[in-house]
Amino acid sequence: MTDEVTITIDGESIKVPANQPLIATVAKLGHYIPTLCDYKDLMPAGTCRICTVKANGKFQTACMLITSEGLEVENSSDEVLDLRKSILEMMFVEGNHICPVCEKSGNCDLQSIGYRYQLTVHKFPHLYPKRKLDASAPNLMVEYNRCIQCRRCIRGIRDEDDNAFFFFENRGYNVKLVIDPSMFDKLTPQIANAAAKICPVGALMKKEPGYQIPIGKRHYDKPPKLKSEEKTHE
Amino acid sequence: MNSIRDTIFIREKLGAVKLYRSNLLKILWAIQDEYRHIPQRFIRYLCDRTELTPEAIHSVVSFYHFFSLEHRGDITIYLDTSITSEMTGAAEVRKAFEDELGIKVGEVTSDMQFGLFETSCMGLSDQGPAALINHRPATFLTAKKVSDVIKLYKSGSKLPRFPKANILKSGPIFFQEIKAKKLLKKLFTYDPVDVVELVKQSGLKGRGGAGFPAGIKWEFCRNYEGPRYLFANGDEGEPGTFKDRALLMKSAKSLFLGMIIAGYALGAMRGYLYLRAEYFYMLESLEEVLTKLRRKGLLGQQILGSNFSYEISIKFGAGAYICGAETALIESAEGKRGEPRNRPPFPAQNGYLGKPTAVNNLETLCNLPVLIDKGLDWYMQFGTQESTGTKLISVAGDCDKPGVYEFEHGVSVQDILNIAGAKNTRAVQISGPAGTLIASNEFDRKICFEDLPCGGAFTIFNDDRVILEIIKNHANFFMEESCGFCVPCRAGTVLINELLDKTLAGKGVAKDLEQLNEIANIVNIASRCGLGRTAGNPIIQSLEKFRDSYDKRVSQELEFISEFDLEESLRKAREGIS
Numbered sequence: 001m002t003d004e005v006t007i008t009i010d011g012e013s014i015k016v017p018a019n020q021p022l023i024a025t026v027a028k029l030g031h032y033i034p035t036l037c038d039y040k041d042l043m044p045a046g047t048c049r050i051c052t053v054k055a056n057g058k059f060q061t062a063c064m065l066i067t068s069e070g071l072e073v074e075n076s077s078d079e080v081l082d083l084r085k086s087i088l089e090m091m092f093v094e095g096n097h098i099c100p101v102c103e104k105s106g107n108c109d110l111q112s113i114g115y116r117y118q119l120t121v122h123k124f125p126h127l128y129p130k131r132k133l134d135a136s137a138p139n140l141m142v143e144y145n146r147c148i149q150c151r152r153c154i155r156g157i158r159d160e161d162d163n164a165f166f167f168f169e170n171r172g173y174n175v176k177l178v179i180d181p182s183m184f185d186k187l188t189p190q191i192a193n194a195a196a197k198i199c200p201v202g203a204l205m206k207k208e209p210g211y212q213i214p215i216g217k218r219h220y221d222k223p224p225k226l227k228s229e230e231k232t233h234e
Numbered sequence: 235m236n237s238i239r240d241t242i243f244i245r246e247k248l249g250a251v252k253l254y255r256s257n258l259l260k261i262l263w264a265i266q267d268e269y270r271h272i273p274q275r276f277i278r279y280l281c282d283r284t285e286l287t288p289e290a291i292h293s294v295v296s297f298y299h300f301f302s303l304e305h306r307g308d309i310t311i312y313l314d315t316s317i318t319s320e321m322t323g324a325a326e327v328r329k330a331f332e333d334e335l336g337i338k339v340g341e342v343t344s345d346m347q348f349g350l351f352e353t354s355c356m357g358l359s360d361q362g363p364a365a366l367i368n369h370r371p372a373t374f375l376t377a378k379k380v381s382d383v384i385k386l387y388k389s390g391s392k393l394p395r396f397p398k399a400n401i402l403k404s405g406p407i408f409f410q411e412i413k414a415k416k417l418l419k420k421l422f423t424y425d426p427v428d429v430v431e432l433v434k435q436s437g438l439k440g441r442g443g444a445g446f447p448a449g450i451k452w453e454f455c456r457n458y459e460g461p462r463y464l465f466a467n468g469d470e471g472e473p474g475t476f477k478d479r480a481l482l483m484k485s486a487k488s489l490f491l492g493m494i495i496a497g498y499a500l501g502a503m504r505g506y507l508y509l510r511a512e513y514f515y516m517l518e519s520l521e522e523v524l525t526k527l528r529r530k531g532l533l534g535q536q537i538l539g540s541n542f543s544y545e546i547s548i549k550f551g552a553g554a555y556i557c558g559a560e561t562a563l564i565e566s567a568e569g570k571r572g573e574p575r576n577r578p579p580f581p582a583q584n585g586y587l588g589k590p591t592a593v594n595n596l597e598t599l600c601n602l603p604v605l606i607d608k609g610l611d612w613y614m615q616f617g618t619q620e621s622t623g624t625k626l627i628s629v630a631g632d633c634d635k636p637g638v639y640e641f642e643h644g645v646s647v648q649d650i651l652n653i654a655g656a657k658n659t660r661a662v663q664i665s666g667p668a669g670t671l672i673a674s675n676e677f678d679r680k681i682c683f684e685d686l687p688c689g690g691a692f693t694i695f696n697d698d699r700v701i702l703e704i705i706k707n708h709a710n711f712f713m714e715e716s717c718g719f720c721v722p723c724r725a726g727t728v729l730i731n732e733l734l735d736k737t738l739a740g741k742g743v744a745k746d747l748e749q750l751n752e753i754a755n756i757v758n759i760a761s762r763c764g765l766g767r768t769a770g771n772p773i774i775q776s777l778e779k780f781r782d783s784y785d786k787r788v789s790q791e792l793e794f795i796s797e798f799d800l801e802e803s804l805r806k807a808r809e810g811i812s
Contacts, residue, residue: 046576047720049760059759064576086756087721094725123749125732127725149718167293168571168718171554173728175718180289182281 007071016067023051023062026073033075034084034113036091036200037150038063045151049087050113054080085117086124093124094173096131096145097201103211104202106218110148111201115220129173137179139192139207147177147203156198159186165195177203240275243268253283256587258294258569259550262301263511270349271305297571297717299353299553300511307342307349309387312366316355316473317663317707318630318693319362323376327363330380348384354555354711355473355666356512359630359693360400360637369514371397395515399483400476403653405640406616407624409485412603414532421495421606422540429499429606430456436605436613437622441597442467442558443665443689444764451592452500454582458590464497464505465586465593467563471510471555472666473711474691477626478596480638482509482516485600486523490546492599494532495606497544500592505544507596508563510551520548555715559764560593562717573717574763597626597690617643621682629654631663631694643682650692651677658697661780666691667708668768671775701783705776706734712769723766726757730773741795742788751777 003018009031016025021044023033036048044063051062054074065071074080091097091110099105131144154166154177165183169176179187189206196206215221247264251257258280265276277291295301300312313319313328332338335348342349358364361373370393372383383393401409421429434449455462466489470478481489493505509517524546527533535543549567551557557566561575564586585591601623605613617623621643627650630636634655641650651659659677664670665688672679672686681688695704713727733750736742754770754777761767777784789795 044576046762049721049762052760061762083756083760086752087760090721090725090729090756094721094728124729124753127728127732148721149724163287164290167289169293169296170718171297171571172713172716172718173724175724178289178292180287182287182289 005067005069005071007067007069007073009073010076018067018069020067021063022053022055022065022067022071022073025067026062026075031075033062034116035063036109036113036148037152039152039156039198039200042152042155045155047150048091048148050084050091052080052083052087059083081117085119088113088117088119089122089124091148092119093122093126094129095148096128098145102146102202103205104146104199106215106221107213108202108220109200112220134179135207136181137184138187139189140179140187140195141205141207142177142179143203143205144176146201148201149175149177150200152198152200153177153195153204157191157195159183159191165191244279253280255284255286255569256567258286258291259298259552259566262295262298263550263552266301266306269305270308270310270346271302274303294569294571297554297573298551301552305342305346305349306351308347309368310349310351311372312351312353312356313339314354314356314358314362314364314366315352315707315711316359316362317704318359318474319364320703320707321631321695321699322362324363326377327365327375327380330377331365331384334381334384348387353512353553354715355471355475357470357476357479357510358397359474359476359628359691361397362630364397366512367393369511370395371515373397396483397479397515399480400637401480401484401640402629402635402637403639403641405624405642407601407604407613408481408488408597408626408640410488410604412488412491412607414487414491414527415530415538417491417603417607418494418532418538421498422538422542426499426501427456429495432610433499433602433605436610437620438598438601438605439621439683440595441601441625441690442595443472443669443687445683445687448496448594448598451582451594452496454580455500455590455592458583460501460503460590462500462502462590462592463586464493464500464502465549465560465563465567465591466493466505466507466599467558467560467593467595468507468513469510469551469555469558469563470596470690471512471558471715472668472689472691473708474628474630474663474666474693475689476628476630477638477690479513479516480626481596481600482513482520486516486520487527488600488603489596490523490527490533492602493546494537494544495602496592496594496599497546498542502592503544505546506549506567506586507546508549508551508557508567510557511553514550517548524548554717555711556717556763556765562763563593564591571717573719574765576762618680618682618684620684625681625688626690627681627688627692628690629692629694632656632659632696632699633694641681644680646678646680647672647686648677650681651694654694656694656696659694660697660699661695661701661704663691663693663695663704663708665689666693667711667772668765669771671772671779673779701776701780702734702738702787705772706731706738708772709734712765712772716765716769717763720760720762720766722757722759723761723763723769726753726761726766727769729753730757730770734773736797737784737787740787741797742784743792743795744785744788744790745793747777747784747788 005018033051035051053062135141195204363375365372438448439445497505554572556562557572562572566572581591627639716723718724754773758770
């Protein structure tokens with residue numbers, strides 16, 4: 001038995017279970033809050049900040065917010081949407097996201113949210129970092145140009161003893177995802193598949209298959225859904 | 235491990251340290267200091283004896299500024315990049331080092347004798363231009379002095395261990411003689427909860443800048459089952475701050491007594507001093523004070539026959555401003571990358587090794603001995619209604635007498651300027667880049683929690699200074715020190731620097747300033763931790779208070795100035811032809 005609490009989201013009053021993460025809870029009721037770093041049952045990390053809402057007058061990320069009685073959430077005010085758009089733009093300009101040549105195009109969460117928020121021309125200057133591709137690991141390659149450092153792979157991809165396959169090196173703008181070479185033997189095609197799947201962008205790509213699903217049949221190629229039908233955690 | 239040197243090093247240095255994850259930074263420091271880098275064979279050595287993988291260790295090594303996988307030279311020189319060093323001639327000093335050694339910043343001489351690097355503020359803003367050479371401070375540097383210092387090290391000698399403590403004004407609270415035994419005897423007549431109550435009533439607030447009441451922090455912590463831990467936050471990294479340097483040099487006994495008092499109040503078994511690597515020159519003298527306290531029976535089992543057993547040890551930082559944030563400090567103390575944690579849970583519940591932990595600023599803890607000794611009424615006569623006690627201020631920049639001053643809370647900015655001998659002051663940066671930039675029309679404001687809270691830094695800029703260059707230095711600081719965890723801080727600090735560079739190069743337009751303001755606000759609103767949420771401050775405040783400094787550098791007529799420089803782009807090709 002979980003307690004119920006009443007919260008408001010964009011002025012609409014709804015009943016939700018208490019002490020649950022806001023983002024997943026309201027998604028079930030058809031309120032879309034975008035996210036890139038939050039994923040299914042993983043511990044929320046709060047890296048992407050794209051789920052920022054205004055809650056009780058304060059900007060907070062919905063992945064970290066816990067439902068409580070009387071919580072007032074602003075999810076679609078211009079202020080919130082503008083902030084999200086700007087954060088999204090920051091992600092686009094800090095990397096090199098060239099959708100037309102990306103295998104993940106049409107299956108990419110970043111691209112999908114970009115469309116949703118109608119990002120066309122970026123207002124911020126592109127940083128055009130020089131980043132390489134690392135194909136030293138078996139079955140999986142890292143395309144650094146596309147990595148948004150969400151840490152889904154770090155949190156979600158582990159071996160049977162809970163050892164991580166992925167780590168971060170450096171800090172600040174030089175932060176870089178690395179596959180632990182001592183885990184290479186354990187990086188099976190199954191693990192590589194799971195890693196490519198958990199990656200919201202095209203940074204982790206299974207080696208060999210490339211463009212397996214033809215354009216037109218990909219997830220986001222379908223006609224846009226109504227907002228109320230949208231699922232966030234897919 | 236193959237060489238005799240390795241065997242001896244392991245026996246004599248590593249043998250004394252337990253190979254726990256929480257000791258990782260201490261172990262890495264021993265290796266870095268001995269071999270001037272972290273050799274792969276030692277990473278393997280550690281992996282064989284712990285549950286860590288090489289990549290897990292790489293990820294830690296690469297986070298901290300002072301650890302390196304490549305040799306940093308037998309004598310490693312770190313130049314201070316803070317604004318006060320820049321203002322006193324860091325550029326000439328940098329050039330003098332480069333010329334003298336025949337290398338550029340970031341390089342090591344071919345014989346591996348000298349390495350030349352840069353680092354953020356090292357707590358010597360009153361003695362700049364400054365550098366650290368194998369953990370020892372080189373102060374008041376000039377081109378001539380650089381040459382002497384190099385000669386000194388080439389001859390096998392070293393600089394003196396300590397800089398000047400430079401305490402120019404002390405008051406009732408700090409740098410007092412304390413009779414340790416008498417104090418602790420008095421302490422043990424109180425119940426721990428009474429000490430918490432006393433500190434709550436005293437109104438003592440955190441001196442790091444945030445001003446959280448110390449007693450309430452302990453009370454939260456006491457709500458959770460122990461073991462509990464106390465941390466003294468000695469990671470004073472806010473540029474322009476050096477008051478903890480003075481406390482560590484001249485008042486270590488008071489600090490440790492404060493840690494004992496706090497530990498007693500908390501019901502802790504252990505206290506840690508987290509010491510920033512820039513202050514390692516104090517390590518030996520601090521250990522000596524601890525040894526004396528142990529010898530007198532003031533630390534250890536059942537102190538002075540009471541039921542209270544307590545030990546203090548020192549944890550090492552390794553060059554990361556972010557570790558001054560309490561949850562990042564805890565991560566670092568656990569031997570991890572110094573990335574702040576998500577809260578809740580708060581450290582009071584889930585801190586060091588998952589246990590209830592209180593992190594207090596050094597200066598906060600140094601208040602406790604006199605408070606216990608002289609009592610509540612005496613203590614509360616100092617300061618203002620909401621800001622009891624005094625404040626240590628690190629005065630630096632354009633004034634005759636930079637140094638450490640103790641002022642009662644409520645002192646005005648103008649009073650401090652007068653006492654320090656500052657003339658023609660244009661702006662003062664209070665609490666460092668993350669704090670508040672104030673202009674001359676605000677000099678009647680008061681240093682206290684009701685008006686201008688101060689973490690310690692008080693950096694003065696006179697009329698000759700270019701505000702935009704100061705802001706650029708601060709913006710650069712945040713870019714260098716961002717941990718990179720969340721998007722707004724990681725990308726936003728870089729974008730701010732791009733736009734500032736463009737403006738300083740005379741290629742800016744009015745729209746760029748709006749964008750600077752917008753990005754700075756996003757960084758402040760949307761970042762995850764306190765570093766990010768203040769990283770936009772220099773931009774937002776300077777645009778508000780010193781708008782003219784920007785306006786005169788950007789074109790008001792043009793909407794776009796090309797950053798593309800045809801001549802510059804063709805230069806290399808032309809040189810190739812001719």
